[in-house]
Amino acid sequence: MKKIISLLLVFTFGLSSCEKDDICDPNTPTTPRLVITFYDANNPSTLRPVTNLKVIGKDMKEGIIFNENATDESKYLTSGSTVSIPLKTNDNSTTYTLILDSNNPNVAARNSDVLRFNYTHQDEYVSRACGFKTTFALDPLSDGVPVSRPFVLTDGDSNGLWIRQVYVKNYKVELENETHIEIYF
């Protein structure tokens, strides 16, 4: 009898202390980033990697870190064909400057374009450990009243746009495993 009760007690405490509870699993889908994929403007069906792209948020000093292992300036650079950038979870627009060829010693060769994303955001319950996440819905394209645009593209410097066309693939930004914005250049 004593053995049974002791065993049950040990079992109980074992369970209560092993239960995973307060750590949010990194694989849980939480607040998604906006996924941008780059395509060749001359050949729209093929991906085109960017060269040393740096993405800096408006009023931010540092760019988004794409390469965590690097220690110098190169950690802010990417030469892939896709980037994921975080949107502000407490605002309805986020503005980024996309600088192409940003480590070119010839400053005139660097080209920065400014992209402003307009959206609405919604908080969604995930779990006890993770709390809530924010999902986004880009504003629809509408010329009526009120005018709404999912994005606004402007030139960041005075040497023209390097982005030829921006296309919204997915208005709903809920998961990171799909492309939301396509950029042709």
Add this chain to the structure above:
Amino acid sequence: MKHTLKYISSICLLFSMFMSYAQENTATPTAKETVPVKSQTVATKSEVQEVVKPDSIKTDRYGLRVGVDLYKLTRGLYDKDYKGVEFTGDWRLTKKYYLAAELGFEDKTTDDDRLNSSATGTYIKGGFDYNVYQNWLDMENLITIGMRGGFSTFSQQLNSYKIYNPNPYWGEQPPIVDGQKYNGLTAGWLEVAMGLKAEVFNNVFVGFGVQLKLLLANSKPEGFDNLYIPGFNRTYDGSFGIGFNYTVSYFIPIYKKKIVIPTNPKTAPKK
């Protein structure tokens, strides 16, 4: 911090279990010794027979035991996030079986890393206890294993929450105050209850129990979760739960049953 607290309370509980065992162990041998001595006196002296008779016949008292959970009651004094009370009751059905029920109210604010929520509601649990403890003479202590079905109706309020953002480029957002209230929630569960009750004064029992719980039905609110269910306690990812109580109860005897102890060869006359 929570974990250390859990461990400390677990260890305390474990020790109290052993302590109570130790007490019973020391109590039983003395009882054993007195039995032969008394039967000897029966054989020799006839005038003491009046005193001895109740020993040869065991009287089982049947009735209602009502109590209160002191753990829940006193927790409200030191934990500002908790208010609760639980009344317990059991009715002795047969020699070993007791009908048992608990009725309670809880108001608990749970402060997790990312969520702060309050759950308020009442619950009822009903089932049976089986006394596995073999009492000596007229002792009425209990070591019970039992089952309960539990049901709770409650409401939950989400006080504040944090956004989980694995890429805090724009900085960590402060907690968002919400205040959304979810009413009319219900939950049902099964419990395996282990308990111990010892008579400390005449008809006054103290006891404690642990319960393993299995959540069967749980009406989750739209866009949120039941993080705490009154009576069930904290919920986990699965449907598992645990509970604990420390009770003081009073036994109201209603009728008696006499049982002749079969080990005694003498058939003593009725009182």
